[in-house]
Structures are given as structure tokens and as C-alpha cells.
Amino acid sequence: MSEPGPEPRSAAPAVAARASMNYPFATSPDILRVHQKDAYISAQLSSEASNILRLLLGARFAHKYAGATSSLSELMYLCLTTLLGNRTLGEEYCDVIQVSSATTSLSLPNLLQRLSYIMSVTLTPWALAHTLPALRRRLRAKLEHSTARQRARLKPTEPASRGLRLQEYVLKHLDTLTSLSPIYAVSLIAFYFTGSYYHISKRLTSLRYIFTKRLGPHEQREGYEVLGVLLVLQILVQSVLHVRETIFAFRAVEPGATAPTAAIVGPGIELPVSVTGSDPTAVPAPKVLPPGLSSNTNTPILTEPRYELTNSSTLAFIGASADSPSEKEQQRKCTLCLEAYKDPSVTTCGHVFCWECVMDWVREKPECPLCRQSILPQKVLPLRG
Known part of the structure; x- marks a missing residue:
């Protein structure tokens, strides 16, 4: 009977080679550092582009198109790095590389993924910034027309229907309901707890970061789970306060509700409400008041400038030292x-x-x-x- 031959020696080195290729995913602190570095570089490019526009086309043009200049600078930066398959300066600074996690085996992102990420992170915010205000104006106009028509049909003693209350609630909180801030907050909470995707665009395109080196035991990073817990608590407190305010507002308009004798209009500000005097709504006030001091104190908002220096007698001390x-x-x-x-x-x-x-x-x-x-x-x- 022949003796068994020696085992092949290439098995252990092959396993070790495969194990050495399993690079760890980047942690939350490193992802944030990448984002901050790239944001700084983009801001520098935007500043230089604004200076060039100011020299060539004037300060007024540069100021008018400051937002477009910033978006185009970021687009150019990502096209010269990510789109071409190169690492950004932030990724090189933190020793990370971008990979696709769409499949079980990690691989470098293809051209379509890179292009989708660049379009979503640069052009989508710019498009939303221009379309959301117009959408809010149209929705507000329709809701104001609908609620005014339903209010006109109501009798003085007839309570408002639930549909009317719902429309008035949506009209009052239209800016919040059409804002993208809650979506960003939820995405940020998920990032703090998992440390996977900081940008929503990276989550949609399944792009993650891995280290290009193996970390030693002393190089392990801590996560930001505490920040996630604090953000969750903040959202919960704001939600509870909002629900409480909404319930009180609905109860105040129910039939048989007693009229208040005082109203709190701001932190530490309480004003008496006369139940026998004249109608407080008879005082003319702007229809739309921004949040803050003007809405708390009912300060009138001027539609025109208070001082316009087309008249030489207005603030005559400005330019008084001129010779001609x-x-x-x-x-x-x-x-x-x-x-x-x-x-x-x-x-x-x-x-x-x-x-x-x-x-x-x-x-x-x-x-x-x-x-x-x-x-x-x-x-x-x-x-x-």
C-alpha cells in the first residue's frame, strides 16, 4: 500500500492571501472626515470661481449666481475625481476607497453608479431648491381658496368639519410637511447607528467606503451611537410637543369651548384677551408672518424699503462730503x-x-x-x- 503524499503547501498561503484582502469598512468618524475634507475643497473651488466671476462680470453677477457657482464647482470637483474613477482628496486623506455594496461581493463602482451618485448629490438639491418653493406656493393658494370657500358656507354656530380642520392643519404646517429635513434627519440617525451611509445619495446608489489598509487593535474607531440617541430624543420631544399643540388647537375650536382670558405669544410674553371688548381681529395685520419676532409681536412687515436714497433729502448725510x-x-x-x-x-x-x-x-x-x-x-x- 502506497503511503499518502505530502499535503500541498499552497493552501495555507492562499487562505492567508484571501483573508488579507478582506479590508474593513470605514467607520463613522472617518466617513465624516472624508465629507468635511471634500466639502472644504469644494468650498475653496467655489470661492475661487466666485472671485473670477466678480473680476470678469462684476460683483452683482457673482452674488446673483452664487448658488449656481457652488453647485457647478462641486460638480466639476466630482467629475474630475469620482466620475473618472479616481479618489477624491478627502478619500486619499483618510486612506479609504469607494466600493459598491449592491452585491454580496464588493467591487469598484461602475460608471453608471458613479454618474448616478454625482447627479443625485449635485443636481438634485439644486432642482429641489428651485421647484419646492413653487410647489408650496401652488399648494398654499389652493388650500387657502378651498378653506375660505368652506368657511363661507358654514353657519356661525356650525362646527368645522374634519376635512376643513385637516386642510387648515396642512395649510398651517405646509412648510414643514413639504420640507426634506425629516428625511435628512432619519438618514443621519441611521448613519449614527450603523456607520454605513452618510449621504442619502450613497445609500440610493449603494456606495460605501473601505480602508485600504488593515487596522491594528489600537486603531479601532468608536462610533457615534450616542449622537444617534440624542437625535432620536430630540425628534421625539418635538413630536410630542407638536401633537400636544395640535390637540389643544383642535379643542379650542370645538363647540362650547370657553374663550381664553390670556394668550402666550412667545417665551415669557403673555397678553390679555378681552372677551367683552372689540374684536381683536379687527386690527389690520399681514396675512403671512415669518416665524420669530414679527409673528410673536405682530410687528407690521414693510413691503417697500423704509429709506430709499433716490431722493437727495433722504439721509442727506450720506455723500455729504462729495465735491460735485x-x-x-x-x-x-x-x-x-x-x-x-x-x-x-x-x-x-x-x-x-x-x-x-x-x-x-x-x-x-x-x-x-x-x-x-x-x-x-x-x-x-x-x-x-
């Missing part, structure tokens, strides 16, 4: 819109702009349009005569 009428007229113009000042406002560095022009600017980029000094929106002061 043409120079004075030039000093009373905003450098952003190139028109006469409308509600002129001064920044902390001393430059003057229109209120809406400078506020729109600092929301996009918190710096002075002229000297680039850092500016906070709350530090901009409107001038008064």
Missing part, C-alpha cells in the same frame, strides 16, 4: 446692486450697502464684499435719520 453732484450721486449707490441705497446698512468695517444686498451676501459668505473682513449677520446695522 455726480460724485454725491455715486456715493449714494450700493456697490452690490449699483442702484441707490435701499435701507442703507453699515458693516463692522464701515462699508455701507443696501440691507437686502448685504444680508444676502453675508448669509452666503460671512465677509465684507469690499475688504473681505469677517462679518456676522447680527453685526450689520441699518442706518436711520
Whole structure:
């Protein structure tokens, strides 16, 4: 009987080679670091593109198309990296690579996956930002017309139907119901607990990150499960408060409900409500009030600028040091819109702009349009005569 031959020696090295190819998935801290690095690079590209547009086409054009410039800069950055199959600077910085998890065996994403991800992360937010406001306006107009027609048909003592109450509820909370913030919050909660997908676009296209090196025991990362728990608690508290407010509002309009003697209109603000005096709704007020101070105090909202410097007698001290009428007229113009000042406002560095022009600017980029000094929106002061 022949003796068995020696076992092949290539089996153990082959198993070890296969095991060495099982790279671990990137954890939450590394994914966030990738996102922050890429966001920083995109912001730098957007800033440089805005500077070029400002030099070639003027500050007004650059300010008007700041959002489009940012989206196109991010699109260009991803096309030069992800679309071509290269790693982004954030991925190289964190030693991770993007793979497709659509199948059981991980592989590099194909061209269709990469293109779908780029379109969804750049063009979809831009399209939603332009279509959602128009959709809200149309829905609001239809709901206002429907509720006004049903209210006109009701008798003074007849209670409102459930359908009418539902329409009024949707009308009151239309901005919240048509907002994408809850979807982003749920996606962020899932990321904090699982550490898989930070972007919704990556979740839709099944793109994940893996490390390009094996981690030692001392290199293991901690997750962000605590942040997920805190975010869940925040959403639960907000939901409970909203349900409570809605129930109280429905009970207040039920037949036989007693009229309140006081109303809380804001934190620490309580106003008496007269049940025998004149109708409080007789006071004219704007139909639409933004949340905040104006809605709490019923401050009237001006539809036109308070001060418009087309008249030379309005805020005459602006441009008073000019030597000629043409120079004075030039000093009373905003450098952003190139028109006469409308509600002129001064920044902390001393430059003057229109209120809406400078506020729109600092929301996009918190710096002075002229000297680039850092500016906070709350530090901009409107001038008064």
C-alpha cells in the first residue's frame, strides 16, 4: 500500500492571501472626515470661481449666481475625481476607497453608479431648491381658496368639519410637511447607528467606503451611537410637543369651548384677551408672518424699503462730503446692486450697502464684499435719520 503524499503547501498561503484582502469598512468618524475634507475643497473651488466671476462680470453677477457657482464647482470637483474613477482628496486623506455594496461581493463602482451618485448629490438639491418653493406656493393658494370657500358656507354656530380642520392643519404646517429635513434627519440617525451611509445619495446608489489598509487593535474607531440617541430624543420631544399643540388647537375650536382670558405669544410674553371688548381681529395685520419676532409681536412687515436714497433729502448725510453732484450721486449707490441705497446698512468695517444686498451676501459668505473682513449677520446695522 502506497503511503499518502505530502499535503500541498499552497493552501495555507492562499487562505492567508484571501483573508488579507478582506479590508474593513470605514467607520463613522472617518466617513465624516472624508465629507468635511471634500466639502472644504469644494468650498475653496467655489470661492475661487466666485472671485473670477466678480473680476470678469462684476460683483452683482457673482452674488446673483452664487448658488449656481457652488453647485457647478462641486460638480466639476466630482467629475474630475469620482466620475473618472479616481479618489477624491478627502478619500486619499483618510486612506479609504469607494466600493459598491449592491452585491454580496464588493467591487469598484461602475460608471453608471458613479454618474448616478454625482447627479443625485449635485443636481438634485439644486432642482429641489428651485421647484419646492413653487410647489408650496401652488399648494398654499389652493388650500387657502378651498378653506375660505368652506368657511363661507358654514353657519356661525356650525362646527368645522374634519376635512376643513385637516386642510387648515396642512395649510398651517405646509412648510414643514413639504420640507426634506425629516428625511435628512432619519438618514443621519441611521448613519449614527450603523456607520454605513452618510449621504442619502450613497445609500440610493449603494456606495460605501473601505480602508485600504488593515487596522491594528489600537486603531479601532468608536462610533457615534450616542449622537444617534440624542437625535432620536430630540425628534421625539418635538413630536410630542407638536401633537400636544395640535390637540389643544383642535379643542379650542370645538363647540362650547370657553374663550381664553390670556394668550402666550412667545417665551415669557403673555397678553390679555378681552372677551367683552372689540374684536381683536379687527386690527389690520399681514396675512403671512415669518416665524420669530414679527409673528410673536405682530410687528407690521414693510413691503417697500423704509429709506430709499433716490431722493437727495433722504439721509442727506450720506455723500455729504462729495465735491460735485455726480460724485454725491455715486456715493449714494450700493456697490452690490449699483442702484441707490435701499435701507442703507453699515458693516463692522464701515462699508455701507443696501440691507437686502448685504444680508444676502453675508448669509452666503460671512465677509465684507469690499475688504473681505469677517462679518456676522447680527453685526450689520441699518442706518436711520
